[in-house]
Amino acid sequence: MNRRTYLYAISFAIFAGRFVHGAEPSSIRVLVWDEQQREQRQAYGDQFLGEAIASHLASLPGIVVKTATLTSPDHGLSDATLDATDVVVWWFVERVVSRVQQGRLALVTLHSAHWSKPFVRLMQERAKSDALQQIPEAERATARIEYLNDQPYGKVPKADAPLAPALTRTATGWSLVLPGCIFPAYRPDGALGHLTTLLVDHPIAKDLPKQWDIPQTEMYNEPFHVPTPDAVVFEERWDKGEHFRSGCVWKVGKGTVFYFRPGHETYPVFKQREPLRVIENAARWLGGEVRKNAP
Incomplete structure (x- = not known):
């Protein structure tokens, strides 16, 4: 898989930095980062996906938004920007990972950004824990632990492959196969997806129906090789x-x-x-959680 594949989806994160000039102190500050592929015009007309x-x-109260792309200075993710805005994407991996673990940042990853470096690294850190x-x-x-599969990019498992993460005792200690954050099958045919809201009282499910459909989407099939979600x-x-x-x-x-x-x-x-x-x-939910950890 090449680098462009890693960038097909948008990721965004929310952290406790300085307020953007003109923003209300209570506002959740979001930076949406997008590669802006030409193919997005097929679905979003005169906008790119990130712009949509x-x-x-x-348009929503209590949220301040900025955008960034690969062509922005420093890809829109300079230290000054990170210190002064509310959302960052995965481009600077170490900065994202460390801030999430410290509770200063919460990461939201969409669609094929399951193979983005921050998401994979964070899932591997969770697997170690x-x-x-x-x-x-x-x-x-x-305990001496040998970590395997720390660079999983491009490795697609078969449907019957052993699930990862997987911990095994060895003659000299332990072996942990780290998660690849991947699955055995996908189908980009635009089939109808049927969603069920399993946790209707979760903050992310607020004002969403129990059952809802997405008319066109790309199919991913389990098993998803990630740590067991909370x-x-x-x-x-x-x-x-x-x-x-x-x-x-x-x-x-300390992060989410x-x-x-x-x-x-x-x-x-x-x-939709x-x-x-x-x-x-x-x-809104993750921004509030990060604010609780802010000094």
């Missing part, structure tokens, strides 16, 4: 029998990661009320 999301969020809890307490302080807010199914955990939440260190699966650059998923509401809810 940004326009929607900007989970693995340590599986080791007998008396052995944890001195919450699965949405499940998605297709008429040919596939299914996917399409809205997952993890705590990583949310993955929302629906999308594809040529389908107008983010013109329900997916846009998911993003709004995630921004």
Whole structure:
């Protein structure tokens, strides 16, 4: 898989930085970052996908929005920008990962950004934390753990492949196969996706119906090789029998990661009320969580 594939979806994050000039102190500050592929015009007309999301969020009370692209100075993600705005994407991996773990940043990852470097790194850090809890307490302080599959990009598992993460005792200690954040099958045919809101009382599910459809989307099929989520807010199914955990939440260190699966650059998923509401809810909830950790 080449670098462009990693960038097919938008990721965004919310962190406690200085307020944007003119923003209300209570506003959630969001930066939407997008590669702006030409193919997006098929679904979004005179806008790119990121612009469509940004326009929607900007119309809502209590949210301040900025946008950035690859062609922006420093890709729109300079230190000054990170210190002065509310949302950052995965381009500077170490900065994103460390801020999430410190509780200064919350990451929202959309669709094929499951293979973005910040998401993969954060899932691998969560897997390491989970693995340590599986080791007998008396052995944890001195346990020797060998980490495998730390660079999973381009490796697509077969349907019957062992699930990762996976911890195994060895002759010299322990072996942990890190998650690849990938799945065995996808189908970009624009099939109808049926979503079920599993956790109707979760903040990300606010004002969303129990059952709702997305008329055109790309199919992903389980198993999804990620750590067990702390919450699965949405499940998605297709008429040919596939299914996917399409809205997952993890705590990583002191921070939070949310993955929302629906999308594809040529389908107008983010013109629809329900997916846009998911993003709004995630921004508001995660922004509030980050504010609680702010000094």
